[in-house]
Amino acid sequence: MMGKLTREAVVEQALEIGSAEGLQAVTIRRLAQELGVTPMALYWHFKNKEQLLIGMADHLIEGFVIAEDHARPWQEQLRELVTGLVRVLRHYPCAAAVLEEVDHMTVPNFLRVWDTALGLAKQAGFSYEENCLISKYLLQGAIALAAGPMSRRPSASSEERAECLRVKRATLQSLPPDVYPHIVEMAGPLIDGGTTELYDTFGVDILMTGIETMAARLRTG
């Protein structure tokens, strides 16, 4: 709110608003108001709103450094890259939402992570095209995981969130059991989805197990 109106200050304020009230609250006009400035002032620093979102996405991954250890197996390193990315994205509740809204190719720091993933995937022994897809799936999976529980309505005061979950579970439970038998039965675990640790590890486990198993099949014929 004080200090110079720099690109970084704008981006950080945007991430703050997005994390506190949801990404839809991040508007040029609202942002300007929060920064004590005219909406048009932002257009000197960003060509348009898309560039602002790209700046937000880039800022999110800025602090994510990947230790390239050429000695350790690629499986281990790939798994660490994915879980590390998820952990970094969890710093801002709106992080996943931001990354879902921008073209990843336009975000320099995302390209940096992607490049590392691509280099590791190459060691698995798949074709070029398959390596590209594997790296895409893993990064996409990381974003999906980071978007997982909560992070949707970040404003809610944990009492509100609990209330929201209760309403959702009740909605599922009151569905006609003859057409949605399993959904009604599993309404509980479907909504709060088990512990956060299970949620964060299980998805990566499935993906990495699939990749490793298929890589092993390549070698054995």
Next chain:
Amino acid sequence: MMGKLTREAVVEQALEIGSAEGLQAVTIRRLAQELGVTPMALYWHFKNKEQLLIGMADHLIEGFVIAEDHARPWQEQLRELVTGLVRVLRHYPCAAAVLEEVDHMTVPNFLRVWDTALGLAKQAGFSYEENCLISKYLLQGAIALAAGPMSRRPSASSEERAECLRVKRATLQSLPPDVYPHIVEMAGPLIDGGTTELYDTFGVDILMTGIETMAARLRTG
């Protein structure tokens, strides 16, 4: 444009606009104009725009029927469910975008597919929570696959799309090779991502292989 202004007519017109010009072109006012009616007329048929999007999502999956064959193995059936869903979503270029914008739990036909997936996942032998996550990952994966190549700017006339891809590839190739070595090297396959068949099958293969391998480990210890 002619005929009665029914819920279905509105939804179909919305999907048509979204598929021809992108989902961001689907606006209450634009929709009303295309239907030869006042914007407020739509508010008699839909409470708000969110309900319209839910209606669009529901309509997309309407024609997707899953043959429940209790004799065949669950792996086979789950894979068929995912590929079938992808195929149905491909009917409208904006389908994946619609599903990414709505809460899946509010879409009856999506719940129907989810229920089937949940029932099949239960046969794998995982815990309740893990079954829920598996079904989520598979459906989420199907949507991601359907959003894959093209479907982003559906208006582009295949010449424009080719031009757009060429620009993107050139962008990647002209990146500094010392910081993005693998990206620059793989710019080609990264952009056009191999054949469509590879794109559609490889993702499901990884997920299903991961699930099957982990399920097998449960049984063997």
Next chain:
DNA sequence: ACCTGAACACCGTTCAAGT
């Protein structure tokens, strides 16, 4: 270089009123 004022062309939505 950095910011403001005024204006344009859009949004979704409400509410009273028409038939």
Next chain:
DNA sequence: ACCTGAACACCGTTCAAGT
């Protein structure tokens, strides 16, 4: 039941002008 007119409170963006 089904639709319209007028209005409200928003958007992103441009363009000339200020300092």
